[in-house]
Amino acid sequence: MRASVIGATGFAGAELLRLLDGHPQAELAYITSESSTGEDIAAMYPHLRGRIDKKLVSMNDLQKIAAGSDVIFIALPHGHAMKIGKELRGSGVKIIDLGGDYRFRDVKVFEQWYKVPHADPEAKAVYGLTELYRSDVAGAELVANPGCYTTCSILALVPLLKNGLIETKGIVVDAKSGTTGAGRGLKLGSLYCSVNDNFHAYGVATHRHTPEIEQIYSEFAGEDVVIQFTPHLLPVDRGILATCYAMLKPGVTDADVAKAFCDMYGGEFFIRLLGKGACPEIKNIRASNYVDIGWQTDARTGRVIVMSALDNLVKGAAGQAVQNMNVMFGLDETTGLRQLPVYP
């Protein structure tokens, strides 16, 4: 399986290289960067030294890249993948986009939140949250890999929404992400001295992962769900924790809640249910494709609080992309993804 990575010099791209290197059936074909064309990837990411010695090429000749690849991962800022997808769809190559371009069933929602017109509105992409849409992914040509906050938030509440255990109004998702989520760009807010010993919210009421979460919540709830989503920046490299608040419907018991999680995720390799009263920790899933989920109910308030943790670069990006690739090519879904978390 020849795999190419379009946009290999961002954190998600580099993580794809790490995971594909350890994948027994994948082989790197092309890796691209427009700003660093011609450079050795190991010069930009010395941790890859001695193992991935490919040169970065331009993505100008997409047809050549597609001809030499069985699957193409796109790890670019939003707005680029839809042009690439438009050109390559139908060429036989499988496409997995890690950005936002193809994640919305309704192109208008994309255009409203991302403020750019969509270049490829006819595309039929499958939303690649593997555990929820596995069979669709299996037959897909084009997979829209979900956002990092999105995967974390969706997996936390979908079992309860699907089973009608919580009110669809009043949901609050308070999420906290590591700094790799902000990318490798040179911004004042990404400096060590800006992030270390610090913590703050950002994008309050306006973050683009909001409509993506609502889309899937609504689908499983069977009605429109509007949520409050607040991201925060953690002084860590990797990891997202989403603390999700919802009102339990009258009469719902702790057993109902537990059953909903077990029924839906009991057989999932990458989802670990910690149970009621347990608080997942981001360090326990670091550098792995796992999602750890715990919850608590509060009789005083009638609420359930669900907490989920994942590594934003793995299950929140490159790992889930490889998981989708495995499904698309009929491999065991866990191939190349069974590494245990790195602790501490």
Add this chain to the structure above:
Amino acid sequence: MRASVIGATGFAGAELLRLLDGHPQAELAYITSESSTGEDIAAMYPHLRGRIDKKLVSMNDLQKIAAGSDVIFIALPHGHAMKIGKELRGSGVKIIDLGGDYRFRDVKVFEQWYKVPHADPEAKAVYGLTELYRSDVAGAELVANPGCYTTCSILALVPLLKNGLIETKGIVVDAKSGTTGAGRGLKLGSLYCSVNDNFHAYGVATHRHTPEIEQIYSEFAGEDVVIQFTPHLLPVDRGILATCYAMLKPGVTDADVAKAFCDMYGGEFFIRLLGKGACPEIKNIRASNYVDIGWQTDARTGRVIVMSALDNLVKGAAGQAVQNMNVMFGLDETTGLRQLPVYP
């Protein structure tokens, strides 16, 4: 002004020493520790070396300590201060307790959440959130210094509750604290390798600061308020950020919200209003007595999200205690507390 610190070897106690050392009108009388009686405080906290060379004494002879002090700060785990308070009330010394013993108007609430009987139920303590109860503090013999999460959460929403701008049902406070909040005790969860690169919730639905926040919210709302409070552990030493969610009442405008904050805090030295759309950062208030507050409204959900940040060891403990001392002794409230935050 002779000040003594009962329990000087915890983080709050040591921070009191730092602040009292810089206070032009205070002089250290006694500092106590039962486990380290006879030791030099600088041996336990070498940052104090050369400046505070007092030996730690036992608190066994409370009367002697009281006789040699104008004010006594108690920085002990809950359960101790109520015995000390019982013994010393009426002796003429002013008492400021940094623990939970005297924070509840209703002793039964204390006993229910702290699971110990109260030893001094007749005491009339003033709740020392200075900005809200300044005149009461001025005349108090015994001040219950508020909790760290509590100060942060209360200041965030009280202006909106007082002015009836938000619904009293459905309030969620998602709070994140630095590791000094867990104390200097030897616990697996407090090890560097447990906290660094990590993040998780704890005490979900059960944390003891919950009823303390509710008590003051209810007082300002004029009706019983029940909240959802969730604390999390941040990989930083100092700082708390509370992200507070509430539904705006119908018709409430952004201007109403801004006015409520300005009316209440416009003249406060230690509260800095960052305004709508601004996200406070814990690093911007570090090592100072400031509270930074910002907020956002969300037309999609009808919610207001208020964020407040403070240093849990200063405004959340020792700093507010000194602020209360200043008020109790008729000094300028900012005496010894005007240091700017240390950034970065």
Add this chain to the structure above:
Amino acid sequence: MRASVIGATGFAGAELLRLLDGHPQAELAYITSESSTGEDIAAMYPHLRGRIDKKLVSMNDLQKIAAGSDVIFIALPHGHAMKIGKELRGSGVKIIDLGGDYRFRDVKVFEQWYKVPHADPEAKAVYGLTELYRSDVAGAELVANPGCYTTCSILALVPLLKNGLIETKGIVVDAKSGTTGAGRGLKLGSLYCSVNDNFHAYGVATHRHTPEIEQIYSEFAGEDVVIQFTPHLLPVDRGILATCYAMLKPGVTDADVAKAFCDMYGGEFFIRLLGKGACPEIKNIRASNYVDIGWQTDARTGRVIVMSALDNLVKGAAGQAVQNMNVMFGLDETTGLRQLPVYP
């Protein structure tokens, strides 16, 4: 290959479990802990949840453990392994000790620096710095896995000592280690608030890895080498950087230095030579078995400065132990150890 881990609840033990889980030819037999006998290892290390669900047993019945194992890793504080080794030598099981007990050719040196009598002085252990003693390891029954500082320091200077390029007098090794090196014990100095934002030396002139480094330096130099070794504690979980200073002998050129490194390590999978002027970074080797080495020469002073970086839990402990296991059992040395570093 059935592998047992004696002392599985320390950081090195837990890292062995992570690596053995990913090893295609190893299978866990017994894991032991005296303080947590009967507990589930995943209760102590939740990152292992769902993958390693073994219960911890006591090491009391060593013969039973040996009978059920092909190889036993000992990850205990010094003083224990020599008793285990004494009992098990000759029983057919291979033994790899990660502690200090068997690292010294001269038992007196051990006794002098570790201040305990040796219980098994007749044992013929092989010093398991794989790249230097590979053929000895291949035939060994008992391997003494080197210390973390030791591996890092030795690999940095041995090529220059072996080729007589540096003076044997005046060598200074200034080393810096992550906090996992201090273990998981509950110590004031290991608390998050003690380590975060901090840095300091410790064990100056007295650290036990000093004679271990000197032993191997001397062997390759062909004369007694006495060094200055200073360890420091870094506010990171994993990683060691050793900055090693030595005087170049008269007439030695940059080309001589480069040749010595290339000749000795050019064919080594786990040693990456970054070359002259390059500074290795501990993040580039994190969670991998790699050692990155760079150097600089200084015409003003006549010195060469060699810097080496490794992960103290992998190449400095569990990874090298698995590497030795591979060699002892005739496997490809890199089996189970080819994971790329986790960056960032």
Add this chain to the structure above:
Amino acid sequence: MRASVIGATGFAGAELLRLLDGHPQAELAYITSESSTGEDIAAMYPHLRGRIDKKLVSMNDLQKIAAGSDVIFIALPHGHAMKIGKELRGSGVKIIDLGGDYRFRDVKVFEQWYKVPHADPEAKAVYGLTELYRSDVAGAELVANPGCYTTCSILALVPLLKNGLIETKGIVVDAKSGTTGAGRGLKLGSLYCSVNDNFHAYGVATHRHTPEIEQIYSEFAGEDVVIQFTPHLLPVDRGILATCYAMLKPGVTDADVAKAFCDMYGGEFFIRLLGKGACPEIKNIRASNYVDIGWQTDARTGRVIVMSALDNLVKGAAGQAVQNMNVMFGLDETTGLRQLPVYP
């Protein structure tokens, strides 16, 4: 005393603002920035909000700034101060330069290491390491404030050099600095994800603080001293630790070493001698003007290892600058600088 800060938006400039704000006899006159002229300093450094609400001006009209100031601090990259100094010398204003321009007695050494011609070679600047050159500073018009690594390294060994207790050959200074030392510029190496969990050397054998250290070492030794200086980047915001290695001359005793330190620094407010066997920690001096010094001798090697710790933004930059200002204006040297370290 009207004080102006030329280059107020770097970390050293911002720290000057923090310290001058707390100085009872200083008042801010002008603060300048060429890139942010017209902006509010608190918009760039929100920790200053509500306290320092000055607008940044250009330094174009230097004469006006000088006329409105009693003292001017220059906190710019090297190469600028010498032009400012040339223009302002003789105008009556006192000048304290925090950069490298005026630190060298021999302009050629500056030109060789900084690779620019000197614009003001006739200037007679005083080297402002206050403890060593206090009386010169007192009468100076122009003070060259020492570098951060420099202050730390010089104070560590000067007592031993002055008293002829160590060999002048073979000195190694292995130094480690927090990330504020790299400034607030947008560089890949200064990103959080580049620095967190990382550690590495840089500028090996070529760092510009080397000749500055040698200049003062030589002066106190009475002969030319050439040293090996290696800086490293620590994952902390503030703090430098220098580990300094030197050979004791024959017959020198521990008592001689201790006496040298006590004689020279016994009366210094900002230097705390921890004594033999003690290892200073950077967290114990954080945000203060203190320098903590400890040492160890090693009978095996004949060496003394001296360790010194300071906050690179305070005693290594802005704090020492204010200390010099105090001396220049005849104030108590500790005015505005008595704050205790912030711990933890």
